[in-house]
Amino acid sequence: MxxxxxxxxxxxxxxxxxxxxxxxxxxxxxxxxxxxxxxxxxxxxxxxxxxxxxxxxxxxxxxxxxxxxxxxxxxxxxxxxxxxxxxxxxxxxxxxxxxxxxxxxxxxxxxxxxxxxxxxxxxxxxxxxxxxxxxxxxxxxxxxxxxxxxxxxxxxxxxxxxxxxxxxxxxGLERETDIPFTGPQTVAAPKEELHGLFGHLEAALDTRGYFRPLAKKAKMVDKVRAVLTRPGFTMGEIKVLRGIVSSLDYFSPKEPRGAGYPLRKAEVDKQAHPARRAEDAGEGSDD
Missing domain, CATH: 3.40.1280.10 (SPOUT methyltransferase, trefoil knot domain)
Incomplete structure (x- = not known):
């Protein structure tokens, strides 16, 4: 056009x-x-x-x-x-x-x-x-x-x-669908670049314990790939996404690698206060 x-x-x-x-x-x-x-x-x-x-x-x-x-x-x-x-x-x-x-x-x-x-x-x-x-x-x-x-x-x-x-x-237009301007003409990245993004993201998610329970990992991976294949990313967009994943992977949060999801507050409190864990378990009670 x-x-x-x-x-x-x-x-x-x-x-x-x-x-x-x-x-x-x-x-x-x-x-x-x-x-x-x-x-x-x-x-x-x-x-x-x-x-x-x-x-x-x-x-x-x-x-x-x-x-x-x-x-x-x-x-x-x-x-x-x-x-x-x-x-x-x-x-x-x-x-x-x-x-x-x-x-x-x-x-x-x-x-x-x-x-x-x-x-x-x-x-x-x-x-x-x-x-x-x-x-x-x-x-x-x-x-x-x-x-x-x-x-x-x-x-x-x-x-x-x-x-x-x-x-x-x-x-009176050459084509009745003609308009004054169009969006940018984009070319989808080669599939090997998209596959590289898949592998990069899946490895990062695996390290963070995202795929739980493990038995459902294959289905979860399929869903992640379905989301990523829908837009038709360009090379530039894939580079942006991989940069994001690399940044999240490099600058690790407080939880160590492989720790899975952050613990709930109650669980954190129990780990921080052994006496409270003992009380919850019925230990140290006069009864």
Whole structure:
């Protein structure tokens, strides 16, 4: 995979985003930001409620002010889409069923096909409160809707634009799975290095009395190896792990080698106080 996602070479126009009667400048600004995230730049506003230009839209757009500043304002929807060849209308509600309905993935591919044919396309988004009315939808060629939870189907207009802009962008990549950057390319260490780690760790654990009872050692070794073979360690990672084991092996704790697990506190106390051991055994009692 390449380090950066590349769109298929094209000078074809991207779809126009048309907001019908948007109410809040902040929402317009967030729409502009969503557009810029995925390479869209042409924004059209139909009768914005609070007028235009709008300082709140500019502030909400962050660094997408170029989209806000270039936005075109129209008095009615017919004028806003007059020069377009194909138009999608977005809606979360089922309408009369007289137009084809697409999901965002299929709609984005349709938009790419329109652009490939040299046609101009647009996507209509409605008001924050109730979206597009039926008369407005009747001016579109097809409907696009999103597979949201029916129990809460309402999307903020900027969210809806973001979803369509994302699908448009993805549909134009050489591969739809391309992403801007990837993790490091790692190569698993040769098995002999992993086997060396096995032997090193098992010897250290054996010295510390880890494998108890001895009859279960083979099964315990299998489990340790299963844990270590799962990640696919690199050479560098194996060196780190062996360094850890060597450090633990060299700098021995208070218990001597081969002593097994540290004794419980009660056992330590008994060893430190012979009289207490005798009392526990019933020795030295007057009874």
């Amino acid at each position: 390449s380090d950066t996602p590349t769109e298929k070479p094209s000078n074809r126009p991207s779809p126009v985003i048309v907001l019908v009667a948007p109410q809040m400048g902040e929402n317009i600004g967030m729409v502009a930001r969503a557009m810029a995230n995925f390479g869209l730049s042409e924004l059209r506003l139909v009768a914005p409620r609070d007028g235009w230009p709008n300082d709140k839209a500019t502030a909400a757009a962050s660094r997408a002010t170029h989209v806000v500043e270039a936005a075109a304002v129209f008095d009615d929807l017919r004028a806003a889409i007059a020069d377009l060849n194909f138009v999608f209308a977005t809606t979360a509600r089922e309408r009369d069923g007289f137009k084809p309905v697409r999901g965002p993935v299929e709609a984005a591919r349709t938009l790419r096909a329109q652009a490939a044919g040299g046609y101009r396309a647009g996507i209509l988004f409605g008001r924050e409160k109730f979206g597009l009315d039926n008369d407005e939808i009747s001016l579109a060629d097809e409907i696009v809707t999103f597979p949201v939870d029916p129990a809460y189907a309402s999307l903020n207009v900027a969210q809806a634009v973001l979803l369509m802009a994302y699908e448009w962008r993805k549909a």
